[in-house]
Amino acid sequence: MAVLNKIRQRSLVLILVIALALFSFVIGDLFKNSDALTGESQDVVATINGTDINRTEFQQKVKNYQDRAGGRQTSTQSMNAIYNQEVRKIVLQSEFEELGLSVEKDEMRDLLKTSFSSYPEFQDANGNFDVNRLNAFIANLKDLNGDTAPLGNFLVNYESWTNNEQTIATNAIQQTYYNLIKAGLGTTVSEAEEDYYGDAKTVDIKYVQVPYTTIADSLVEVSKSEITAYMKKHEDTYKTEATREVVYVEFKEEASKADEDKIKADLLALKADRTEYNENSKNTETIPGFDSATDLEEFVNSNSDIKYNDAYLRAGQLPAVAKDTLMNLPVGGYYGPYKDGEYYKLSKVVDTKQLPDSVKVRHILVPFVGGQRADASVTKTPAQAKATADSIYAEIKAGTKFLDLLELSSDKVSNEKDGEIEFDYLAGMAPEFKAYAFDNKEGDIDVVQTSFGYHIIEILEQKSFNKAIKVATIASKIEPSDQTLQDVFNVMSKFEIAAKDGDFNTLAKERDLTVKPITFKALDENIPGLGSQREVVRWAFDEDTEAGDYKNFAISNFGFIVAKVVEVREAGLMSTEDASITALPEIRKEKKAELIREKITATTVADIAKNQGQNPKTAAALTIKNTTLSGAGVEPKVVGAAFGLAEGETSKSIDGEKGVYVVEVTKVNEPTKLENYGAIANRLSAERRNTVQSKVYSALENAAEIEDNRAKTVY
Secondary structure, three states: OHHHHHHHHOHHHHHHHHHHHHHHHHHHHHHHOOHHHHOOOOOEEEEEOOEEEEHHHHHHHHHHHHHHHOOOOOHHHHHHHHHHHHHHHHHHHHHHHHHOOOOOHHHHHHHHHHHHOOOHHHEOOOOOEOHHHHHHHHHHHHHOOOOOEEEOOEEEOHHHHHHHHHHHHHHHHHHHHHHHHHHOOOOOHHHHHHHHHHHHOEEEEEEEEEEHHHOOHHHOOOOHHHHHHHHHHOHHHHEEOOEEEEEEEEEEOOOOHHHHHHHHHHHHHOOOOEEEEEOOOOEEEEEOOOOOOOOHHHHHHHHOOOOOOOOEEOHHHOOOOOHHHHHHOOOOOEEEEEEEOOEEEEEEEEEEEEEEEEEEEEEEEEOOOOOOOOOOOOOOOHHHHHHHHHHHHHHHHOOOOHHHHHHHOOOHHHHOOOOEEEEEOOOOOOHHHHHHHHHOOOOOEEEEEEOOEEEEEEEEEEEEEEEEEEEEEEEEEOOOOHHHHHHHHHHHHHHHHHOOOOOHHHHHHHOOOOOEEEEEEOOOOEEOOOEEOHHHHHHHHOOOOOOOOEEEEEEOOOEEEEEEEEEEEOOEEOOHHHHHHHHHHHHHHHHHHHHHHHHOOOOOHHHHHHHOOOOOEEEEEEOOOOOEEOOOEEOHHHHHHHOOOOOOOEOOOEEOOOEEEEEEEEEEEOOOOOOOOHHHHHHHHHHHHHOHHHHHHHHHHHHOOEEEOHHHHOO
């Protein structure tokens, strides 16, 4: 009771303490997750025209996409693909809703009829589409509560059916939308006439070119402020995304010389028998070595990183570094340890044999359901296919001619050549098929199973017999030892510690490390030679990471890198240093053009050429559509100016791509007017309509309000 009384007396204090604790917890969490203060959500991947892409749903779609891709797409590639897909869907949906486009019930039935009229499940006795069967199928799917039902060669449930319906409806709306736009596109007679004249009207000119190269670059000074002004004038060209410039050094977890020497020594030690104490029998037992092992397959498989290959090999099938020696060894002879790729190997010749280099066989193939390249017409199970193949084999052995049974083979390609196939030992045939053809004799016939089904194979001919050898090889993968791994980690750690107070480049040079630079954008993922390294990119773009910060990263199947952020560049105009690569030549051209124009005082092409030490040139049959000027290259401004002059007229100075030009039109060749420009108008209209889908979507996407949070939420 005394304790309870004390608690009651201090109840107000306790309440205040608890309240303060809760308050500090909430405030602390707010500051820990700044999104709570800014209103940004980590659950929104992007917002397009006010519509959010939910993070959880987005990631599920990415997973499904990766599953369908079967590992052929990286995580970032899959995310980009789904992101683009979602943006496109929302951007277009915004347009459809604004226009009131939708698919009503009757139209949906027509669309389903178009899509599924060929399916027997939806046909009546006469083969016509029956909407009642369609309705019954959909109702049955709904009653199955998620279970699947067969449809053609597929299994579908109610969810997948409704998703498919939605896709069909969306495609129909899209087509309607694009058709509406196409209907409003056309070409006027004036446009058709202009297009005709663009090809048919030509001009002949003579001109003088004063090349920009006549003025040395050293005579034209360009300041940083001029580069900045040029960038602002051409903002679209020099606008850049946020980037991070990073340098890094590598610490590879590679086997040392000592590691490799031990691997070779361990391989050699396997040759001799060894003794080993058996705890169960309490006896010392002798374990056979490579020299005395009677079951070489078991011995190799117990001691090698590569399984035993019980096959005869030609020289071309042996490792390039060992084939010459192995082919000349006697049975029982050894070669190695030798290095072959990422393995050290010790090989022993087990047997030799004369085998053909090429064979001719004929076969009958009986496929089974699930076999490689088996189509929908294949219905036999493996057991049924085996029984059929055995019966065909029995008939042939009983005297039926092979050719008389070819119609039972599903290999229609070889059937056209009497079932015959000719190939050499390097051909990409099924291994079981190849082994039978090469390891047996002419005239032999048997049933052989492969991934394609069951084959009845008859060996017709074997040619070019050469030596083949059977080799037992123990392979040990070249991997760093635990001590080497620890040494690499220690070296990396010491470098990272030293980088705190030292110069990154100097430290790397002292340790013979190569400093590698790379520049990232926020959604990049790859480092050349290291593959996808999103963790490095995320760190570089973290709001707490500043220029000069560094960090180590473990790289799978590689080792470590230590990376340092050299420069943080926010979105906007690129730096004057980077822009100068392209801006500097253009600014110099502008300045040189001004200097050249000041020197031109004559008014005719001939006089200007003489005064400027240039030769006058001619160009015939110029068209407004072709901007290549004979003797000068691509010069759109010069060609365009020529078409603005009358015959005999001389232009003012023209600042071209490669110099300053003055042009005189010597002849204008007017084309014959057409009586009708309809064909040209139709062609131009068709060309415009063909580009509707890509151009319209690009315009909608550019006009859309898109807030992209991928780098913060899912990458």
